[in-house]
Amino acid sequence: MNARGSRRRHHAAAALLAASALLSGCGVLPGGAGGSQGPITVMTWAPVDTKATNMPGMLAMAQAFEHYVNDQGGLNGRKLKVLTCNEQNDSIAVTDCAEQADKAGAVAVVGSYSEEGNSFTSALEADDIPYIGGYGITQDEFQSLVSYPVNGGLPSLLAGSGRQLADLCKKVTLVRPDSITGDQFPLFLDQGLKAAQHAPATDLLTPDDASDYNAVAEQALGDDKPSSCVSSVLGDHTSTFFDALRRLGPDEKPKVRLSSVIGSVQQSVIDSTGGADSPLENAYITGWYPPASDPKWDEMKSVINKYAFGDDRINVSDPGVQTTWIAYTVFAKVVRGMGDKASITNDSVRRAMDATTRLSTGGLTPDLGWTQADMLGVPGHPRMVNAKVTYQAVREGRLVAARPGFVDMTSILRSQDQGS
Incomplete structure (x- = not known):
């Protein structure tokens, strides 16, 4: 049996134990309706300190968004927990990042960058983890059913x-x-x-x-x-x-x-x-987006000033930082729209994303959606929903x-x- 198969059987066993605990009155199922108010875990990955393209600002933006959301009371009362991973511009490293996300119970990978599209989409598909708002640098991001792009790459x-x-x-x-x-x-x-x-x-x-x-x-x-x-x-x-x-x-x-x-x-x-x-x-x-001087970026700038002041990894004009901001904005809106009684899992987040349409990003992109009606029909890129x-x-x-x-x-x- 392969490692992912082992994890799935382990997860299934854990789910049965948790269900038994619920029935016996000895516990509650984390993340379920009326259950634990534990954190909602996500991951962001990007290359850092490599000889090719580096995107450390995306990791820093994700961390700033975590502090921002949690200061606002979290997502429907639950804290957001952001994990970050250096994917090193390497297929093995990004697969390891995906494995870490799965083991940590991440419900999505959000606002990330990797040129190793085949490797990370295969890993995420195996664990059914949605990939929300990737940078759009690989064709795989516009083909995988677990991918929800926010730009036209x-x-x-x-x-x-x-x-x-x-x-x-x-x-x-x-x-x-x-x-x-x-x-x-x-x-x-x-x-x-x-x-x-x-x-x-x-x-x-x-x-x-x-x-x-x-x-x-x-x-x-x-x-x-x-x-x-x-x-x-x-x-x-x-x-x-x-x-x-x-x-x-x-x-x-x-x-x-x-x-x-x-x-x-x-x-x-x-x-x-x-x-x-x-x-x-x-x-x-x-x-992809308006220039950084556009007032539509004011909220992002204020978050950076408050929660990442002095962090030289972040530049407000960096499209990686901007993509991460938009991706987390999308994720937060979708999760909040699921309601405070919803069980927030990778599967439920995927279903919610699949049903999302006409979601506003405040003019930073056209309104976004990932229903079949939102797909643009671009050859070789069936998941593209925004080509502007x-x-x-x-x-x-x-x-x-x-x-x-x-x-x-x-x-x-x-x-x-x-x-x-």
């Missing part, structure tokens, strides 16, 4: 970027990591370009953990014409690439237009590379809206022929 970001650049550039060059995840990038970017009858992007690969981008920057710069655009989607390494690109241009200011997606570029990257003098000035950025993006630009060193509101990529993504 990389497909919407890159398709949106391609559609934006099609109106700005005669030639587009994409610089991206040579990885399984990175292999998706040109597919979606080209889909956005194709929607405007634009030629596909030139695809330049670089190692996922590269530290020197001089050679690929020289390739990307080419003849350095203002009619050309260079889009870099390298996660934490994007600023290093743009710095290498800047040094190649006359007076350290290339003529090509620069572009990226949120997560690879955010306000902290612009600040650290010179603010208004940054090579990213006038760059075009595609995001925001267009942003860097102006005087600040990331601001390039146009108001959301831009819907649903029709562009539905037209793709990606396979499964």
Whole structure:
């Protein structure tokens, strides 16, 4: 028998014992109607201190939300207990995180990041634990029945970027990591370009953990014409690439237009590379959510100021932090909607999520839902419920809206022929 089978039999035996205790009057079933008011346990995982992309702010945001909710009286009177796990950008490590969540009785994994989609969705499916508001970096997050995405992931970001650049550039060059995840990038970017009858992007690969981008920057710069655009989607390494690109241009200011997606570029990257003098000035950025300057983020900012003041892991403009905030907002609303008599388990949370529709996130996303009617029918991504993006630009060193509101990529993504 495998380990998960053993755990299931152990859980079943424990459930029978608890039921017997109830019938004999010797105890109550934790989490049941009228039962124990023990904590509701969830987990958040993200990579920390790795050579590739790191997302420590997501763990810190989850912990801040825990303090915030519990100061408000918890969820229907029960405390929220947040477990965090470093998934290390590693398939074994993220599977271990899922095992820890199961052993701790977590009812969901919330607001998390991992590029090891096949590994963690398999583990969560085996234990029937819902995955709420993942970052959206893997295709598995939009295929697994235990996944409840809150954004359109990389497909919407890159398709949106391609559609934006099609109106700005005669030639587009994409610089991206040579990885399984990175292999998706040109597919979606080209889909956005194709929607405007634009030629596909030139695809330049670089190692996922590269530290020197001089050679690929020289390739990307080419003849350095203002009619050309260079889009870099390298996660934490994007600023290093743009710095290498800047040094190649006359007076350290290339003529090509620069572009990226949120997560690879955010306000902290612009600040650290010179603010208004940054090579990213006038760059075009595609995001999932409104810019961090939007008042819709005020509640999140106040929570960070009160419960994570001085925690340098958290940056309000980090889309990982923002995704975790939205994911926990969704989770809290759904659990509160279940009522104070409900048994809060992984199974009951899944059923509640499956029945949720038109859930407001205060304008940070379109209203969300995960009923069959909410699914968008995007090929290869059947769980996608939100394909809307925001267009942003860097102006005087600040990331601001390039146009108001959301831009819907649903029709562009539905037209793709990606396979499964």
